[in-house]
Amino acid sequence: xxxxxxxxLIALVAILASGAALYAxxxxxxxxxxxxxxxxxxxxxxxxxxxxxxxxxxxxxxKLALARMKSLxxxxxxxxxxxxxxxxxxxxxxxxxxxDMTKTSVQKVKVVTPIPNVKEVGHQIITFTVRxxxxxxxxxxxxxxxxKTPYEHRxxxxxxxxxxxxxxxxxxxxxxVLMIIETLVVAKSEPKTSLxxxxxxxxxxxxxxxxxxxxxIAEKNIFVGATPYRPDTDPRPxxxxxxxxxxxxxxxxxxxxxxxxxxxxxxxxxxxxxKPGWDEFQVTDEFGNxxxxxxxxxxxxxxxxxxxxxxxxDPDFPSNSVxxxxxxxxxxxxxxxxxxxxRIDLExxxxxxxxxxxxxxxxxxxxxxxxxxxxxxxxxxxxxGR
Numbered sequence: 001x002x003x004x005x006x007x008x009l010i011a012l013v014a015i016l017a018s019g020a021a022l023y024a025x026x027x028x029x030x031x032x033x034x035x036x037x038x039x040x041x042x043x044x045x046x047x048x049x050x051x052x053x054x055x056x057x058x059x060x061x062x063k064l065a066l067a068r069m070k071s072l073x074x075x076x077x078x079x080x081x082x083x084x085x086x087x088x089x090x091x092x093x094x095x096x097x098x099x100d101m102t103k104t105s106v107q108k109v110k111v112v113t114p115i116p117n118v119k120e121v122g123h124q125i126i127t128f129t130v131r132x133x134x135x136x137x138x139x140x141x142x143x144x145x146x147x148k149t150p151y152e153h154r155x156x157x158x159x160x161x162x163x164x165x166x167x168x169x170x171x172x173x174x175x176x177v178l179m180i181i182e183t184l185v186v187a188k189s190e191p192k193t194s195l196x197x198x199x200x201x202x203x204x205x206x207x208x209x210x211x212x213x214x215x216x217i218a219e220k221n222i223f224v225g226a227t228p229y230r231p232d233t234d235p236r237p238x239x240x241x242x243x244x245x246x247x248x249x250x251x252x253x254x255x256x257x258x259x260x261x262x263x264x265x266x267x268x269x270x271x272x273x274x275k276p277g278w279d280e281f282q283v284t285d286e287f288g289n290x291x292x293x294x295x296x297x298x299x300x301x302x303x304x305x306x307x308x309x310x311x312x313x314d315p316d317f318p319s320n321s322v323x324x325x326x327x328x329x330x331x332x333x334x335x336x337x338x339x340x341x342x343r344i345d346l347e348x349x350x351x352x353x354x355x356x357x358x359x360x361x362x363x364x365x366x367x368x369x370x371x372x373x374x375x376x377x378x379x380x381x382x383x384x385g386r
Contacts (some may be wrong), residue, residue, distance in 0.1 A: 122187025
C-alpha cells in the first residue's frame with residue numbers, strides 16, 4: 001500500500017467516523033432533545049389552559065356570589081311584584097309620566113357554554129316594557145338610580161324620541177321613551193324578607209365612581225351626535241390586565257409570537273414583528289373601555305419578545321420605552337430593556353421604531369381635541385370653556 005492509498009484510507013475512515021459520530025449525536029442527543037422540547041411545550045400549553053380555567057372559575061364564582069346577594073326573590077311572582085313596586089315609585093319620583101307598563105312571563109336562561117350533564121342553569125329573566133314621557137334630565141335621574149340599586153337588572157333596549165319632532169330652537173324638549181328592562185332571578189338565591197331597598201347595605205356593592213356626574217348628560221343635545229371619546233376620563237379598572245397576559249409561544253424563524261389573556265374569555269393573540277396589521281396590539285380591560293397601553297412588536301427571539309410602548313396610561317409602561325418579556329411570563333413581568341440604553345443604541349439593534357412613536361403621538365394629540373379640531377381645556381370644552 002503506497003502513500004496515496006494510505007491517505008485515501010485514512011480520509012475514508014475519518015469520513016465514516018464523522019458520519020457515525022453525527023448519526024450517534026442525532027440519534028441519542030438531538031432527537032431526544034427535540035422530543036423533550038415538544039413535551040415541554042405541550043405541558044406548558046396544557047398548564048396555561050388549566051390556569052386559565054382556574055382563573056375563570058374563581059372570577060365567575062365571585063360574580064355568582066355577588067349576583068345572588070343582589071337577586072330578586074326566587075319565586076317569580078314575588079320577584080315581579082317586588083320589582084314593580086320598586087320601578088313605579090322610581091319613575092314617579094323622578095318626574096317621568098308613565099304611559100304604559102307591562103311584564104312578560106318568566107323565561108329560563110339558556111346555557112351559553114355546554115356543560116356535561118347540565119341542561120339548564122336555573123336562572124330566570126323577567127322582562128318589563130315601560131313607556132314614559134318627560135325630559136332628558138328626568139330620564140338620566142332614573143337611570144342613575146337604577147345603576148345604584150343593588151338588583152341584577154339592565155336596560156336591554158332604550159328608544160328616545162321627541163314629542164315635538166320640529167327642529168326649531170323653541171321646539172319642546174319633552175321626550176317619549178321606551179325602555180325594555182330585564183331583571184334576573186339568580187338560581188339558589190335566598191328569599192327576600194322585604195320589598196325593594198331604600199337604604200340597603202348591599203348598595204355598597206356597586207358604588208358609583210366619584211368622578212362621574214350623570215346629570216351632565218341632560219346638558220347635551222343627544223340628537224346632534226356623539227362627543228369625542230376621551231379615555232383619560234375613565235377610572236382605572238380594579239383588575240390589572242397586564243398581569244394576566246402571558247407570552248405562550250415564540251417562532252423566531254417567522255418572527256411570530258402568541259399572547260394569551262388568562263382572565264378574560266378571549267382567543268389567543270397572534271403578533272408578527274414589523275408586519276403591518278399584525279405587529280401592533282393593545283392591552284385593555286374586559287370590555288375594551290380602558291386602554292392600559294398600546295405597543296408594537298419589534299423582534300421575536302427563541303424565548304423572548306421585544307416590544308415598544310406607544311400611548312400608555314400605565315406608569316409601569318412609560319411611552320416610547322422598549323420592554324422584553326420571557327416566554328411563560330406575563331407582560332407585568334417584562335423588563336425595561338431601554339432603561340440603560342440610548343435611543344441610538346436601540347435603533348442600531350432594530351429595537352426602536354421612530355415612525356411608530358410619531359403615529360402614537362399624533363393619536364394622543366387628536367384625542368385631546370374637540371370635534372372641531374380645537375385643543376380642549378381642563379374642563380374638556382375647548383380653550384374658552386364653552
